[in-house]
Amino acid sequence: MDNVITxxxxxxxxxxxxxxxxxxxxxxxxxxxxxxxxxALKRFNLTIREIYFTGVLSLIIIxxxxxxxxxxxxxxxxxxxxxxxxxxxxGILVALSLVRELGPVVAALLFxxxxxxxxxxxxxxxxATEQLSAMEMMAVNPIARxxxxxxxxxxxxxxxxxxxxxxxxxxxxxLVGVQLIGVDEGSFWSQMQASVDFREDIxxxxxxxxxFGVVVTWIAVFEGYxxxxxxxxxxxxxxxxxxxxxxxxxxxxxxxxxxMFRGV
Amino acid sequence: MxxxxxxxxxxxxxxxxxxxxxxxxxxxxNLASSSTGETYRLMAEFDNIGGLKxxxxxxxxxxxxxxxxxxxxDQESYRAVVSMQLDQRYKFPRDTILTxxxxxxxxxQYIGFEVGGDTAVLKDGEKVKKTQSAVVLEKLISxxxxxxxxxxxxxx
Numbered sequence: 001m002d003n004v005i006t007x008x009x010x011x012x013x014x015x016x017x018x019x020x021x022x023x024x025x026x027x028x029x030x031x032x033x034x035x036x037x038x039x040a041l042k043r044f045n046l047t048i049r050e051i052y053f054t055g056v057l058s059l060i061i062i063x064x065x066x067x068x069x070x071x072x073x074x075x076x077x078x079x080x081x082x083x084x085x086x087x088x089x090x091g092i093l094v095a096l097s098l099v100r101e102l103g104p105v106v107a108a109l110l111f112x113x114x115x116x117x118x119x120x121x122x123x124x125x126x127x128a129t130e131q132l133s134a135m136e137m138m139a140v141n142p143i144a145r146x147x148x149x150x151x152x153x154x155x156x157x158x159x160x161x162x163x164x165x166x167x168x169x170x171x172x173x174x175l176v177g178v179q180l181i182g183v184d185e186g187s188f189w190s191q192m193q194a195s196v197d198f199r200e201d202i203x204x205x206x207x208x209x210x211x212f213g214v215v216v217t218w219i220a221v222f223e224g225y226x227x228x229x230x231x232x233x234x235x236x237x238x239x240x241x242x243x244x245x246x247x248x249x250x251x252x253x254x255x256x257x258x259x260m261f262r263g264v
Numbered sequence: 265m266x267x268x269x270x271x272x273x274x275x276x277x278x279x280x281x282x283x284x285x286x287x288x289x290x291x292x293x294n295l296a297s298s299s300t301g302e303t304y305r306l307m308a309e310f311d312n313i314g315g316l317k318x319x320x321x322x323x324x325x326x327x328x329x330x331x332x333x334x335x336x337x338d339q340e341s342y343r344a345v346v347s348m349q350l351d352q353r354y355k356f357p358r359d360t361i362l363t364x365x366x367x368x369x370x371x372x373q374y375i376g377f378e379v380g381g382d383t384a385v386l387k388d389g390e391k392v393k394k395t396q397s398a399v400v401l402e403k404l405i406s407x408x409x410x411x412x413x414x415x416x417x418x419x420x
Binding site: 052206 | 265267270271277278280281285289291292294319
């Protein structure tokens, strides 16, 4: 009996300390990535190659989902707004919800599952096939050569993808609201322009997507670098990337929103 | 994939990304319309500003001529002091009356300028004398209810 309780407590303690140790390693890894970023920025074609894989290849999913999210917003928003006789405010609703929240958050969630998982799987497989160790043998720092370019590519891609998502969503809302339902085109755009503020809404949205870019790529490269060098370990790491970064995006979004839009 | 094609795709991606940011800033946001041109400051005291917020529009004849820049409480007079930034192009007579209006039944509140006939115009930093407070809907309703009750009481 006594034995069972001690074992359970030891187990619990071990799990807690190992989580904390992982977090510590993750922070150290983040700092190391920043320190060894020189190569990624000096040999920028390394980063450009990664922007192709993380950014350009995510374009289709971002554009198509942005369009559909905007179209759904147009339909749902119109349905609710016309009850209060203010269907002209559809432009405001679509633009503000996309620029402030949906654009950065949904784009980041898609980015985490499209690009983040790929980064983790790639780095994890490199580790499993001992390519990272081979680089170290050749006195090439794997963090500088493999991790940092992916990290910077993610940070550069994410705000652009979020902006594309928002723009595409607003276009989708315009298609449904103005072209399909017949909200007045002039008031759709002018009301939108009157209430979307450049500094308050658009810049804050870009800041959000930048932070999400840092969070997602950090988690993705770390999980890949820290994965067990087995097939099972890589698959587990890929799953953890998607789960952890999705939760981190939503949590970070709450914190950022609390700072940015307090309704003052 | 060779480097030229890679550069082309990444360049394309960055270009449309920046283009969409520009679209957001100019077409969706108010960067184009919010002229960062010359403004001048006016102040006004109100008994009650209702739900007026900083950055609320200042309108004359329905046209936005400026924005509310600051709202604070005056400890001496127990009134609200509202500062506004007005477009330099527009001048208003000194006997202009400021009212706090609501656009629509549930819309946002704004300051309306009811232009007077004075030939002297308001200058930078000047305080507008004549103001009218916001209409507080609850007060109106309670007044209406009291009147109604008084009427009904009189009939009996």
